[in-house]
Amino acid sequence: MSDLIVTRDGHVQIAEINRPPHNYFDTKLISLIADAIEVADADPTLRVTLLCANGKSFCAGADFRGNQPTTPEERRADSRRLYNHGLRIFRGRKPIVAAVQGHAIGGGLGVALAADFRVATPETSFSANFTRLGFHPGFGLTVTLPDLVGPTRASLLMLTGRRVGGEEAYRIGLCDVLTDSDSLRAEAMKLAQEIASSSPLGVTATRETLRLGLVERIEQRLERELEMQSWLRETFDFAEGVRATAERRPANFQGR
Numbered sequence: 001m002s003d004l005i006v007t008r009d010g011h012v013q014i015a016e017i018n019r020p021p022h023n024y025f026d027t028k029l030i031s032l033i034a035d036a037i038e039v040a041d042a043d044p045t046l047r048v049t050l051l052c053a054n055g056k057s058f059c060a061g062a063d064f065r066g067n068q069p070t071t072p073e074e075r076r077a078d079s080r081r082l083y084n085h086g087l088r089i090f091r092g093r094k095p096i097v098a099a100v101q102g103h104a105i106g107g108g109l110g111v112a113l114a115a116d117f118r119v120a121t122p123e124t125s126f127s128a129n130f131t132r133l134g135f136h137p138g139f140g141l142t143v144t145l146p147d148l149v150g151p152t153r154a155s156l157l158m159l160t161g162r163r164v165g166g167e168e169a170y171r172i173g174l175c176d177v178l179t180d181s182d183s184l185r186a187e188a189m190k191l192a193q194e195i196a197s198s199s200p201l202g203v204t205a206t207r208e209t210l211r212l213g214l215v216e217r218i219e220q221r222l223e224r225e226l227e228m229q230s231w232l233r234e235t236f237d238f239a240e241g242v243r244a245t246a247e248r249r250p251a252n253f254q255g256r
Helices: 027-042 074-092 108-112 140-149 151-160 166-172 181-196 200-210 213-232 236-244
Strands: 002-008 012-017 050-052 095-100 103-105 117-120 125-127 163-165
Touching: 002 027, 012 027, 027 050, 027 074, 027 108, 050 181, 074 213, 095 181, 103 108, 108 125, 108 140, 117 166, 117 181, 140 151, 140 213, 163 166, 181 236
Parallel strands: 012 050, 050 095, 095 117, 103 125
Antiparallel strands: 002 012, 125 163
16 A cells, blocks of 8 residues: 555545554655645646545654664755655645644644645644654744744744644644544545635635745755754654653653
């Protein structure tokens, strides 16, 4: 089975992340999502992408399990490749609607915020948990999260790593539609089709105007995010944060 299942419904492309139950991402998965976005851009009959997931979580973050690059240089190069593919998503010219169930955590939150709109449920949780891992936010979140919820609230969410439930997320603007779990995909499709029913040239032109400078801001900020992540990834605290998360215990950070 593919890690990303791509189908269509009329003018809507459906890109379903397929790594259940929690859909952890890596460079390959982000590349596949970026490929789908570029396919939609090249197809004049596609007007909107619905990004969704198969499993308990929309995306619970990066996959730190299994085989990992063994040297700092290889880890930095892998992160660079991942963010280059992430930029391809942000460069997409057509709207993206995300149906967010379960958890959108860490880089998974970054993927959700790469969409134009998010549909969630009261049971959905969002978390920029990087500092809980001894890490630094990535995937452009230092741009996208403040743009959505304001700089002070974004700072609060990133510095504490706290989880935000669906109802609070809707109240603060982190998601745009709140519905019950059984209706999530249908409501997301309803929104996607509503956008797709508008003039495709008008939608593309308006979206481009609204997003002027966004990709450039994200690209610049990703350089800083990559630099900080590459440094922190080699620290004791990051290793401890990953272990503590896996063992479901509080981390014993030591500032080194």
